[in-house]
Amino acid sequence: MKMRVLSDQTKSCIEAEFPKYPDKRSVLLPALWIEQTASGYLSEQAMIDISELLDLTPVQVYDVATFYYMYNLKPVGRFHIQICKTLSCGLSGANTLIAYMQKKLEIHAGEKTPDGLFSLKLVECLAACGSGPMMQINEDYYEHLTNQKVDQILDDLKRVGKSSLATGRFRLPMVG
Amino acid sequence: MPVYEKILLKNMEQPGYTGSLTDYTRAGGYSALEKVLKGMSPQDVIETIKKSGLRGRGGAGFPTGVKWGFIPKDHPGPKYLCCNADESEPGTFKDRQLIENDPHPILEGIAIACFAIGAQTAYIYIRGEFFLGAKILNQAIAEAYRAGFLGTDIMASGFNLNVSVHRGAGAYICGEETALLESIEGKRGKPRSKPPFPATHGLYQKPTVVNNVETLSNVPHIINKGHEWFAAIGNGKSTGTRIFSVSGPVNQPGNYEVPLGITFREMIYEHAGGMRGDKKLKAIIPGGASASFFTSEHLDVRMDFESVAAAGSMLGSGAVTVMNEDTCMVWAAMNLLEFFHHESCGKCTPCREGSAWLLQILTRIEHGEGRLEDLKTLESLSHKIEGMTVCAFGDAEVAPILSTLKHFRAEYEAHIEERRCPFRTSVALAMAQ
Numbered sequence: 001m002k003m004r005v006l007s008d009q010t011k012s013c014i015e016a017e018f019p020k021y022p023d024k025r026s027v028l029l030p031a032l033w034i035e036q037t038a039s040g041y042l043s044e045q046a047m048i049d050i051s052e053l054l055d056l057t058p059v060q061v062y063d064v065a066t067f068y069y070m071y072n073l074k075p076v077g078r079f080h081i082q083i084c085k086t087l088s089c090g091l092s093g094a095n096t097l098i099a100y101m102q103k104k105l106e107i108h109a110g111e112k113t114p115d116g117l118f119s120l121k122l123v124e125c126l127a128a129c130g131s132g133p134m135m136q137i138n139e140d141y142y143e144h145l146t147n148q149k150v151d152q153i154l155d156d157l158k159r160v161g162k163s164s165l166a167t168g169r170f171r172l173p174m175v176g
Numbered sequence: 177m178p179v180y181e182k183i184l185l186k187n188m189e190q191p192g193y194t195g196s197l198t199d200y201t202r203a204g205g206y207s208a209l210e211k212v213l214k215g216m217s218p219q220d221v222i223e224t225i226k227k228s229g230l231r232g233r234g235g236a237g238f239p240t241g242v243k244w245g246f247i248p249k250d251h252p253g254p255k256y257l258c259c260n261a262d263e264s265e266p267g268t269f270k271d272r273q274l275i276e277n278d279p280h281p282i283l284e285g286i287a288i289a290c291f292a293i294g295a296q297t298a299y300i301y302i303r304g305e306f307f308l309g310a311k312i313l314n315q316a317i318a319e320a321y322r323a324g325f326l327g328t329d330i331m332a333s334g335f336n337l338n339v340s341v342h343r344g345a346g347a348y349i350c351g352e353e354t355a356l357l358e359s360i361e362g363k364r365g366k367p368r369s370k371p372p373f374p375a376t377h378g379l380y381q382k383p384t385v386v387n388n389v390e391t392l393s394n395v396p397h398i399i400n401k402g403h404e405w406f407a408a409i410g411n412g413k414s415t416g417t418r419i420f421s422v423s424g425p426v427n428q429p430g431n432y433e434v435p436l437g438i439t440f441r442e443m444i445y446e447h448a449g450g451m452r453g454d455k456k457l458k459a460i461i462p463g464g465a466s467a468s469f470f471t472s473e474h475l476d477v478r479m480d481f482e483s484v485a486a487a488g489s490m491l492g493s494g495a496v497t498v499m500n501e502d503t504c505m506v507w508a509a510m511n512l513l514e515f516f517h518h519e520s521c522g523k524c525t526p527c528r529e530g531s532a533w534l535l536q537i538l539t540r541i542e543h544g545e546g547r548l549e550d551l552k553t554l555e556s557l558s559h560k561i562e563g564m565t566v567c568a569f570g571d572a573e574v575a576p577i578l579s580t581l582k583h584f585r586a587e588y589e590a591h592i593e594e595r596r597c598p599f600r601t602s603v604a605l606a607m608a609q
Binding site: 021070126169 | 254263264265266267268269271272273276277303304305306307308312338340342343344345346347348359360361362363364365380421422423424425429430431461465495497499503507508511512514515518519521
């Protein structure tokens with residue numbers, strides 16, 4: 001079966017998930033991840049392609065894609081910033097961080113910078129409650145944030161696409 | 177400060193320990209699996225875990241051995257084990273530490289559990305945001321397959337086991353065990369109505385056990401050192417250690433592994449270094465956002481399942497969120513309701529609609545636009561959600577409101593009478609948004 005927008009590689013990555021489960025539908029979340037990693041977001045046609053691959057209806061795929069917060073139904077920035085605003089981060093200054101980030105990027109939460117580099121989203125607890133305020137950018141966590149660190153992170157990302165301030169493994173002991 | 181022997185964080189605190197298979201086997205890893213496969217029956221394993229008193233570390237605290245014992249022994253066809261690595265309860269960050277620094281005990285615990293219940297397939301359901309955790313688990317699984325600790329005919333015992341990682345995609349509710357199963361089945365994570373229970377009708381309607389990361393990590397140690405050893409640690413029916421995640425304005429937030437049953441006072445003032453700036457402690461959430469608030473009056477309550485329940489809250493996920501005298505309790509309740517409103521799966525009307533109304537009223541009060549009758553409405557609305565939903569989420573979302581109304585009613589009244597937040601939190605919020 002030829003897919004309309006899924007690349008051959010994406011299709012074979014999805015098919016490689018089949019042996020892990022007794023039914024094809026279980027591959028839906030993995031399939032959405034694989035396509036989002038490849039294309040940055042989930043287009044309508046991609047979801048239709050996935051439905052065909054998994055013997056589902058397009059609505060079954062859309063139903064699931066819209067339930068889970070991490071699936072992007074629209075393109076996000078090259079660096080997708082998610083700031084945690086739940087209680088422990090709130091107690092450690094998440095609001096100040098959010099305000100600073102919005103001012104610095106000149107966008108509001110839910111928006112993308114005109115150059116497409118950064119998008120900003122406010123999210124609920126990311127399990128880094130002892131090291132707030134914190135944020136996730138693409139796959140990486142950044143913890144114990146200050147305005148100064150934010151400056152450096154954004155600058156690093158713009159210049160070289162990654163930042164040495166990313167946390168990596170949970171640090172022992174946790175220090176600021 | 178009292179020093180306790182650690183069980184789960186011990187390995188990773190050794191200098192140079194990376195969590196690789198080599199490091200883990202050097203520290204005695206997979207010897208429990210060998211002991212089980214070479215000399216124990218599934219029933220022996222279940223009995224050992226039952227006698228150890230091990231209880232679920234995810235939130236509900238259900239006895240693990242009893243849960244395993246519920247799996248029908250003569251059931252034809254597949255059975256499943258799911259490891260719940262969806263750590264999402266606000267305040268909790270212990271599983272993240274275990275997964276990222278010592279993944280093999282989790283896999284060894286999974287293998288032993290699968291042997292005990294007769295499962296040949298296990299899924300580790302990990303929250304989508306843990307990209308690094310998923311990568312580390314996948315690496316560890318590959319290592320374990322290569323070394324013959326997973327796969328077919330493990331240690332020439334005839335026991336087969338396949339383990340895969342299934343990533344979530346951002347939904348708190350998937351930590352609820354039946355929502356987790358729905359999610360693995362490729363559906364929206366909506367909790368199922370129980371009964372039937374997962375022990376008989378779980379994943380793909382087959383007998384299934386769902387256990388938390390920390391719970392499973394304890395299993396190899398119990399097998400190696402015996403149930404008597406484990407049962408001797410802790411307090412009464414709460415045996416073993418627990419990793420408590422401490423957050424909020426304390427001097428040293430972090431994860432602390434201690435025997436169950438120490439006091440909140442010892443945890444906060446000794447292990448976590450006391451209150452930052454010597455501020456007065458005002459409130460404690462003793463077990464994650466779903467647990468009722470405690471006050472400074474509760475500092476001498478013991479941190480075990482029974483003591484926390486007897487004092488009117490729950491030990492839950494082991495997340496201790498501390499708040500000081502500067503924190504507005506209406507804001508704290510509002511913040512948590514934003515969380516619950518956002519995360520309600522929408523299946524049950526009282527929870528879906530109720531969370532929106534509760535949030536609306538709390539926001540109004542926090543911003544100085546509340547009315548005195550709002551407090552009654554909050555209470556009556558909360559009581560109409562409690563116990564009226566398919567899963568425990570409904571009870572969880574009203575806990576912060578009912579407990580802050582109980583302990584800090586004067587703060588709510590002050591917001592209404594002064595027509596503003598006495599802590600000026602709403603002003604700070606408005607500036608930020």
